Amino acid sequence: MSLPLSEKERNPARSREAILDAGEALFAERGYEGTSLSDVGTLAGVSRGTPGYFFGSKAELYRAVLERCFSEVLEAVRAGRARALASAAEPEAILAGAVSDYFDFLAERPNFVRLIEWEALAGGTQLEEVPPHVAAAQEALSALRDELAMGPGMSQDAAHLLLSIISLCWFPLAHANTVLRALRIDPEDPAFLEQRKRHVIDLVLNGLRGRFVSAGATGENDHD
Amino acid sequence: MSLPLSEKERNPARSREAILDAGEALFAERGYEGTSLSDVGTLAGVSRGTPGYFFGSKAELYRAVLERCFSEVLEAVRAGRARALASAAEPEAILAGAVSDYFDFLAERPNFVRLIEWEALAGGTQLEEVPPHVAAAQEALSALRDELAMGPGMSQDAAHLLLSIISLCWFPLAHANTVLRALRIDPEDPAFLEQRKRHVIDLVLNGLRGRFVSAGATGENDHD
């Protein structure tokens, strides 16, 4: 009979998790170079050397953090896709809902956004070796193609649309300290976030209707 | 009479410039923490200590790099605005041209994009103290408001539209190594860039027409 493991006992599983959590927080906050294993240890409540003991090296700890993060993302993509497939709503409403979900997903995961921003600057070399990353992107792309029932000729359009959705949702989160601040926008303001989400969805839907739908059936975004 | 200053003579102005150039390249490539003054000196063709001699400290060199970068940006914004004011074209065409120009501007300045990405992750604390940064954003916003002849009630819409334009142009450049690679897009491909630019302009124009313009006058983007 194993008791719930009091705070002070040995517990490798909990130590591992604590180190992963601390690593995620610190790598997201300060980047790979800006984070020392000593800091990770301190934040995790273990000693200087323990992160190295469990993960072998700083690089491997970093990769483990990325891996765990992207598994969560991939899961979310699959869940979203399943929900879309099961839904009886029309494509526009489904797309609007998906954009809304993605927007919220990112807004709730600043660590994820920042980790990828660091990776983008570092060249994305670590990211390539994290399988769920590519899988998540590819599955999202397939889902969008399927949902929009696009012919093979329009597959480029799906990629562009997906890229635009990601750009629009992502950028305000990544650049709260630069562009948004210069524009005197407070990214914490929930009113801004709501306006923003609506604006993004409108842009995407208008873009989707594009040149072949007249401007009659607008004005209702009945997602959420 | 001063000759064109041969390569080896002393020349503080040229050394300063060389150090600024090297600093810009290295800070953009590796970030503030990842760049050593020794590296800057080597790339600038001077010794280890010279960057410190001219700029006092690493932090001040960094700020000087940002300052020079943003002066260029501010100049470009003002030039663009002047061109728009002098143009007799209709607002849509002017907006399309401005988006196209901004798109190209960013694509030609990877250092600028990367410097700001690093700043975004560092909290933007240095950026705040670089006056041209805020000025450029504010002037771009005013220009957009003026151009679209927006009433005071729609000023939020102008900010959102500007933010969207920036997001759409910026993101593919910043995330060539992460999202684009996962989507199997080659960001170097000129065909992609052209498609992308068109897509962004279409999104923006469709978004602008929004709900009050019918889908008749589309299909021609006669900018460039």
Added chain:
DNA sequence: ATTAACTTGCTGAACGTCAAGCAAGCCGAC
């Protein structure tokens, strides 16, 4: 000769990694 434009040597701090050490649990022998 004096000043400005550099260069070189040095110092102290920070960091990743490795190796040694210690303590807590486990397990079979008795």
Added chain:
DNA sequence: GTCGGCTTGCTTGACGTTCAGCAAGTTAAT
């Protein structure tokens, strides 16, 4: 049941490297 040896979890000290900043030195221009 307890004792001795072994493994595992974790800490601490040490080494080599890197770097920013300073100080002292050296060379070129005026």
